Amino acid sequence: MPKMLKNVIKFICFFGIGVLLIWLFTKDITNVMWDQIYTAFRKANYWLVIPAMVIGVASHWFRAIRWKLLMKPLGHQPSTLNTFFAVMVGYLANLAVPRLGEVTRCGILAQYEKVPADKLVGTMIAERAVDMVCLLLLMAITVLTQLDVLGTYVNHDIFQPLSRKVANANGTQLLIGIVILALFIVFFLWLLRRFARSKVAITIRNLARGVMEGIFSIGKMENKGWFLVQTVLIWSCYLSQVYIGFFCLTETTHLGISAALAVLMIGSVGMIVTPGGIGAYQPLVQKALELYGIPYAIGFAFGWIIWVAQTLLVILLGFISLVALPIYNKQPKKV
Numbered sequence: 001m002p003k004m005l006k007n008v009i010k011f012i013c014f015f016g017i018g019v020l021l022i023w024l025f026t027k028d029i030t031n032v033m034w035d036q037i038y039t040a041f042r043k044a045n046y047w048l049v050i051p052a053m054v055i056g057v058a059s060h061w062f063r064a065i066r067w068k069l070l071m072k073p074l075g076h077q078p079s080t081l082n083t084f085f086a087v088m089v090g091y092l093a094n095l096a097v098p099r100l101g102e103v104t105r106c107g108i109l110a111q112y113e114k115v116p117a118d119k120l121v122g123t124m125i126a127e128r129a130v131d132m133v134c135l136l137l138l139m140a141i142t143v144l145t146q147l148d149v150l151g152t153y154v155n156h157d158i159f160q161p162l163s164r165k166v167a168n169a170n171g172t173q174l175l176i177g178i179v180i181l182a183l184f185i186v187f188f189l190w191l192l193r194r195f196a197r198s199k200v201a202i203t204i205r206n207l208a209r210g211v212m213e214g215i216f217s218i219g220k221m222e223n224k225g226w227f228l229v230q231t232v233l234i235w236s237c238y239l240s241q242v243y244i245g246f247f248c249l250t251e252t253t254h255l256g257i258s259a260a261l262a263v264l265m266i267g268s269v270g271m272i273v274t275p276g277g278i279g280a281y282q283p284l285v286q287k288a289l290e291l292y293g294i295p296y297a298i299g300f301a302f303g304w305i306i307w308v309a310q311t312l313l314v315i316l317l318g319f320i321s322l323v324a325l326p327i328y329n330k331q332p333k334k335v
Contacts, residue, residue, distance in 0.1 A: 036295070036297035036298075037297045037300050037301055039297075040249060040251075040297055040298050040300075040301035040302075041301050041304075041305075043249070043250065044248045044249055044301065044305060045247065045248050045249075046248065046305075048244055048245070048247050048248050049245075049248065049305070049309045051244055052240075052241045052244045052245055052306075052309060053309055053312075053313050055237045055240050055241050055244070056237065056241055056309075056310060056313045057313070057317065058233075058237050059233075059234050059237035059238060059241075060084065060087055060088060060091075060317065061084055062230050062233045062234045062237065063087055063127075063230075063234055064080060064083040064084035064086075064087050065080060065083075065230055066127065066227060066230035066231060066234065067083055067087065067123065067124075067127060068080060068083050069223070069226065069227045069230070070123040070126055070127060070227075071115060071119075071120075071123055072222075073222075074115075074119050074123070076113070076115045076119075078109055078112075078113035078115060079113070081324075081328055082108075082109060082112050082113055082325070082328070082329070083109065084321070085108070085321035085322075085324055085325050085328070086104075086105040086106075086108040086109045086112075086321075087105055088314070088317040088318045088320075088321040089101075089104055089105060089108055089318055089321050089322055089325075090102060090104045090105030090108075091314045091317075091318060092314060092315065092317075092318025092319070092321075092322075093105075093318075094275060094276065095275055095276040095311070095314060095315070095318075096275065097275065102121075102124050102128075103121075105124070106120035106121050106124055108325065112325060112329050130231060131231075134231060134235055135265070135268055138235070138261065138264065138265050138268075139265050141261070142258075142261045142262055142265045145258065145261075146258055146261075146262065149258075149262070149291050149292065150262060150291065238264055238268075239257070239260055239261065239264050241306070241310075242260040242263050242264050242267070242306065243257060243260040245302065245305065245306045245309075246259070246260065246302075248302070248305055249298055249301065249302055249305075251294060251295070251298045252289070252294060252298065252302055255289075255292060255294075259288075259289070259292045262288050262291065262292075263285055263288045263289065265288075266284045266285065266287065266288040267281055267284055267285045267288070267303075267306075269284060270282075270283075270284040270285070276311055276314070277307060277310075278307075281303065281306075281307050282300070282303035282304055282307055283303070284303075285299065285302065285303035285306065285307075286299035286300050286302070286303050287299075289302060289303075
C-alpha cells in the first residue's frame, strides 16, 4: 500500500475518532445549555488570546533551542531557525496523523542541516522522555497540593479504572503475554544473527546505534543547567497560556495558578490521546474546571477557546515554516 494512502487512511481514522468523541461529548447538551454556551462565546474577551498565542510561539522557540542542545554532543549545531521550522512543521503533521510529526521534523532537519536522521530520532525520543517525566512530576505536584479538590477525581476516574483492569487480568493472561513478548524478542534477535551481513540487518543496527547515541546525548551535554532552564521555560509558557486564558471569560477570572495547573495536567492527557487533542482536550478541560465550581457551559466554551487558539497557532506557524524553509536555506546559515 502506498505511503500516502496509508497516511490518508490514518488521518481519516483518527479524525473520525475525534469527531466521535466530540459527538459523545455534546449529544446530551440541552437547548438551554447551548444558549448558555453561545452566550459565553459572545461575551469572551478574545483580545487576551493574542498574548497567549505570543507565549505559545515562545514555548515552541524554547523547544527548538532545547532540541539543539541535545544535538551538540553529537557534533552537530543546526541553525536555530531551521530547528524551529522543523519543530513547527512536525506539529502541523501531528494534527493529521499522530506521531507523524516526530518523523517529519527529524527528516526536515536531516535534509536541510545534514544531521544523520537516526541520531535525530534518538534526540527526539530523549526529548519526549524528558517531557513525559515533566508531565508526571506536574501531575504529582498538582494532586499532592490539591488533594481536597483532585484527590477524589484522580482516585475515582484514574486509579480505580486502572486497578480494575489489572485485577481482571488473571495470572494466566499475564504469563501468556510475557511468553509472547519473550518469544518475539528471541525471534527478532535470531533474525539479526541469521542475516547479520544483510543490508537490512546492517541498517537496523546502525539505526539502533544512532538512536541510542541520541538518547544518551542528555548525559553528554556540557551545559545541563541550560537544558533544564529551557525545559522549565517551555512548561512555564504552557501554564501561562492557561492562566491568561482564564481572563477571557468573566466566570473564570477568579481562578488561580492551582486551577491552571490542574487544567494543564488534565488537558495535556487530551493532547496525547488524539491528534492535536481534538475531541479529547475539550471535555477533559471542562471536567477539570467543573472541579473548581465552573458551570458546564463555561468550561465547554473555555476548552474550545484554548484549543482553537493553540491549533490555529500551530497551523499558521506550520505553513509559514513550510514556505520559509526553502527560502531561508538559500541564504548563508547562522547558528
